[in-house]
Amino acid sequence: MPTFKTVRGMRDFLPEEAEKMRYVEEAARETAKLYGFEEIITPVLESYELLSAKAGEELRERMYVFEDLGGRKIALRPEFTASIARLVATTLRNYPKPLRLFCVGSLYRYDEPQFGRYREFWQSNYELIGSDKPEADVEILALTNHLVASVGLKHYKFKIGHVGIIRGILSQEGIKEEKQTHIMHLLDKKEWNQTLQTLKEFKASRKCVKTLTQLIKTRGENPAEVVKTIKRHVEGYEAAATALENLNQILCLVEESKIGFDMTVEAGFARGLDYYTGMIFEVFVPEMKIAIGGGGRYDKLIQLFGGEPTPAVGVAHGIDRIALAMEKQKTPLKKPKEKKVLVIPLKEELKTRAIGIASAFRKAGIPTEIEVMGRTVSRALQDADRRNVGYAVLVAPKEMEKGKIILKNLAKREQQVLTVEEAIQSILNVKT
Ligand code: HAM
DSSP states (O other): OOOOOOOTTOOOOOHHHHHHHHHHHHHHHHHHHHTTOEEOOOOSEEEHHHHHTTSOHHHHHTSOEEEOTTSOEEEEOSOSHHHHHHHHHTTTTTSOSOEEEEEEEEEEOOOOOBTTBOSEEEEEEEEEESOOSHHHHHHHHHHHHHHHHHTTOOSOEEEEEEHHHHHHHHHHTTOOHHHHHHHHHHHHTTOHHHHHHHHHHTTOOHHHHHHHHHHHHOEESOHHHHHHHHHHHTTTOHHHHHHHHHHHHHHHHHHHTTOOOEEEEETTOOOSOTTOOSEEEEEEOTTOSSOSEEEEEOSSHHHHTTSOOOOEEEEEEEHHHHHHHHHHTTOOOOOOOEEEEEEEESSGGGHHHHHHHHHHHHHTTOOEEEOOSOOOHHHHHHHHHHTTEEEEEEEOHHHHHTTOEEEEETTTTEEEEEOHHHHHHHHHHSOO
16 A cells, blocks of 8 residues: 555644644634624535636636536535625525624635645634625624734734725726726736736726826825825726725724724735625734735625625634744633543552542543553643643542542642542532
């Protein structure tokens, strides 16, 4: 037999890595609860047609696509938003709005494997469906800020823009949607010279090329100032001015509600996915060039999938990338000790008693291990501490004579001499 390896771009997660991923996932779940988002589970496989409709040319080319045995063209999901839009267009069509939907799971993209870029990765994804109001956009920004702060990341920064500004200009210039999308892809890849060159090829007016040249350079950390500059540049472009006003409302709400995060507002910012119609954003930490999360408003997708016209805004966070950012910033996991017990017999002849005691804890529903390595108490305790085990039960000769054990609370570094029943009750009574 050959030596088997994981398929290129796929990873095994050993306990420590798995723990980090689950830690971020848990923080994402907490954030969902806090902001009123309910979890749904959608399939990993979807029809290629659904996933590719507005995925954008780059993502479309990177999908894992195959024909199933029934001859259907299927793809592994590269993101959640298309699946959720499908659900809202069909099964959830008549559900009262707004819907706040959360999901978490693995996604697949045939990206070139490199730091923070994997072919299988995990996202926590939130969609707020049914509102076109700026406060809905702000909710998505606020929950992203909450999640990133709650895992302990520092110095992160939001990059914010609005696709309606540039699309508005291009529409007024008579440039059709498909060609606009091509321009947005060039902007997404920061191919600014090529963007301007392509505009000329599309027969855009001189004014348009000049405006885009200025917008590409327009960015800054003071939202009010950037908005003022953009306003000057887009004079005479009505739809672009309306989009800017929408962005301004969102930025003012963020500012006035004192949610408080650092940001750069960029007029020429675009994202690879084609469904965005409004505010877009990404989040970065200074230690990494790649985004730890990104999202935006997409008001036309649900309708495109046959649903009622339904505005929506959402975000996905890269769980792998947040875990990597935590590593880079040496962020400790805030772990409460687990309600778990390690039973250690102090003498060879107390082994049978120890096995019986472990069994009593398990019957009470408390996960319990027994020391099977014959290590000294201090070695066994060190190991338990490292693995976040909350309690140790020492089965000691003197105490056993009185029918008692020593219960050590490893978080508080306290110990009590108790009967087995008392020890069980004391652990069960602790609120986690
Ligand atoms: P996205 O920007 O394609 O947006 O992905 C969101 C996040 O997923 C990225 O910021 C990154 O952290 C993570 N990610 C993407 N590709 C990879 C990869 N190859 N390896 C590791 N992490 C990756 C979306 O997926 C949209 N559906 C977001 C959205 C939701 N927009 C509206 N609602």
